[in-house]
Amino acid sequence: MIPNGTLELTADPGGITQAADLLRQGLLVAFATETVYGLGGDARNSQAVAGIYEAKGRPSFNPLIAHVASADAAQRFVEWSDRAEALSAAFWPGPLTLVLPLRAGHGISPLVTAGLETLAVRVPAHGTARKLLAEFDGPVAAPSANPSGQISPTTADHVRAGLDGRIAAILDDGPCGVGVESTIVGLAGEPALLRPGGVALEQIETVLNARLHHHQPGDLLTAPGQLQSHYAPDAPVRLNARSRQGDEVLLGFGSVDCDLNLSADGDLTQAAANLFSALHKLNETGRPMAVSPIPDHGLGVAINDRLRRAAAPRDT
Incomplete structure (x- = not known):
């Protein structure tokens, strides 16, 4: 538990600077994106990433998304491709995550990738999220800011209800606009839809001029959000x-x-x-x-x- 409780920060320059400072200290900050509130920690700091799993009660075999400020920033950590360039040009910043092979010397904690040789990465469109990432100047691992398996949070109150006292701060910027998590597309081999989300499949296939393979129940976990039971209310x-x-x-x-x-x-x-x-x-x-x-x-x-x-x- 956090000794002095979870801070409530406003999404102004002072609050954003304070949130970035907390991330640099290896602490966890929940922040709004256009999809849902994310629970952010420095993706290069294994202790911070372990804290994300602990706060959420999240299985450590379930990988995380690294949020970055730009496509150029993403290329510091993953092997880029023509398909990645096409999709990032069309949909970034926005609710699309790309899973790509890790670059040599990437510096990402293996806890983020759950030991895989790929990284899920995206550039969010939310103004406050982008300012926080620019201020922090590094990759932020950020699954949804809720206890694992429960309903994803689209307001700061949702985050507080599930994680108060477990994380350093909540950067409150009102309700999220898209409301479902990002679409995840695998590009480590043939393009594959790993999780549907805020960008429609039809739009992605149009940009790639190709059909996407679909992740099937029973396939190995290769990206976040593939557990069969998730987003679960208490009752049936x-x-x-x-x-x-x-x-x-x-x-x-x-x-x-x-x-x-x-x-x-x-x-x-x-x-x-x-x-x-x-x-x-x-x-x-x-x-x-x-x-x-x-x-x-x-x-x-x-x-x-x-x-x-x-x-x-x-x-x-």
Whole structure:
């Protein structure tokens, strides 16, 4: 536990400078990105990275994403390629993570990569995150800032509820805009979709002019966010529900009678931004949860991926 508790920092120049100083000391800082709040630690400092796993209760075989300030910064740590150049030019800064082979002399802690010879790296679009990375001037390992397997945080209050007293500070910059984590694309071999997310598969395939292989259940973990049970509320979750059963609360989409609606207008972008906040709110009821069908295209692919993991049997 942190002796004096978790600091609350505002996202102004003073707060950003203080957050960067804490990272340099090997301490952990939660900060907003456009996707969800990340729990940041110096990706070159094994003690700091171990602290991330400890604070989250995260399995050490589950690799982390390194956040950097620019594509040029990413190339200090990974072997670049034409495909990486094309995707970074199209989608960075933004909610896309690339998994690439590590460069010689990279300096990244092996705890970040879970012992793999690849690194997951991205350049976030969120203004405060980018200022923090520029101020820190180094790679920041940052999984979602929540206890492992639980609902991802899209506000500072979500972070505080799960990690207060376990981390040095929270850099509060309001709610996250995208609301689901980044899409992860593997480029260490043939291009592969390792996790759907904030950039739609169709957009990526258009840029690459190629179809992506899809990660399958039972495949080895090669990137963050591939555990089958994840984002899990306390009570059971039932998917593709047309109505409530028993004591359930209904999370809706479109024009339905429900307890909370991801998007009454059927807007997938709005639904993605609201997803984790809605799961948090309904989880507070302590009742089983039912979820309306979500179209499985565009951002709906990422939303359905998160919902399937929320509904999956809990990993032990």
